[in-house]
Amino acid sequence: MHDSLQVLLSQEQIAKKVEQLGRELSHEYQGKEPLMVCILKGAVVFFADLIRCITIPVKIDFMAVSSYGKATKTSGVVQILKDLDSSIEGRHLVIVEDIIDTGLTLNYLLENLKSRRPASLKICVLLDKIECRQVEVIPDYQGFVIPDEFVVGYGLDCADKYRNLRDVCILSRP
Numbered sequence: 049m050h051d052s053l054q055v056l057l058s059q060e061q062i063a064k065k066v067e068q069l070g071r072e073l074s075h076e077y078q079g080k081e082p083l084m085v086c087i088l089k090g091a092v093v094f095f096a097d098l099i100r101c102i103t104i105p106v107k108i109d110f111m112a113v114s115s116y117g118k119a120t121k122t123s124g125v126v127q128i129l130k131d132l133d134s135s136i137e138g139r140h141l142v143i144v145e146d147i148i149d150t151g152l153t154l155n156y157l158l159e160n161l162k163s164r165r166p167a168s169l170k171i172c173v174l175l176d177k178i179e180c181r182q183v184e185v186i187p188d189y190q191g192f193v194i195p196d197e198f199v200v201g202y203g204l205d206c207a208d209k210y211r212n213l214r215d216v217c218i219l220s221r222p
Contacts, residue, residue: 052220053200057192059214062174062202065191066094069172070101072189073142081105082140087157088112088130090146093203093211094174094191098144109133115153126156141166142189146203147175149196151185158185175199175216 073082084106086095099106112130141161148154154171161169172189179196194216200206201213210219 050222051206052222053210053213053217054220055215056194056197056199056218057216059202062191062216063097065174066097067101069189069191070098070103073098073172074103077104077106077140077142080140081107082142083107083109083136084142084144085132086110087143087145089211090203090205091144091174094146095144098172111157113153113157126153128160136161136164136166138165138167140168141170143169143171145171145173147177147199148173148185148187149177149180150182152182154185155183174202
């Protein structure tokens with residue numbers, strides 16, 4: 049039996065939203081040169097498209113965190129697998145994440161980063177599963193609110209499969 053994929057967001061819908069977010073970030077950070085932080089691996093496709101839609105100078109860095117392992121539900125235990133390469137003290141930080149569901153991973157990450165004293169810290173997320181929230185995390189820049197479905201594509205995976213899909217799809221397993 050094969051996994052079933054149903055398109056939730058088309059590549060065209062995603063591209064329009066990413067362009068809009070890029071315009072908002074360009075306007076908000078005019079004259080500030082923000083540090084855009086990609087949360088690996090899931091956000092890498094969104095991140096690459098987003099920074100190309102930003103019209104002001106930005107710097108980039110990467111973090112890798114894990115709370116899922118190979119599961120489809122978060123474990124709530126967060127590990128930093130790769131930390132930032134440089135100090136963020138006094139910098140304007142924008143965390144770029146693929147999806148927020150329970151908020152546990154992002155909440156942990158925000159607390160960790162706030163302790164490093166950035167000038168500002170904001171969140172840009174492509175997908176938001178508001179109904180799954182266990183802790184209050186509100187993105188400053190939000191792409192799409194989606195239902196509580198397991199989604200893959202556009203960087204999101206299931207056991208390292210489907211990241212290369214151009215659309216965001218609902219994954220159904222037999």
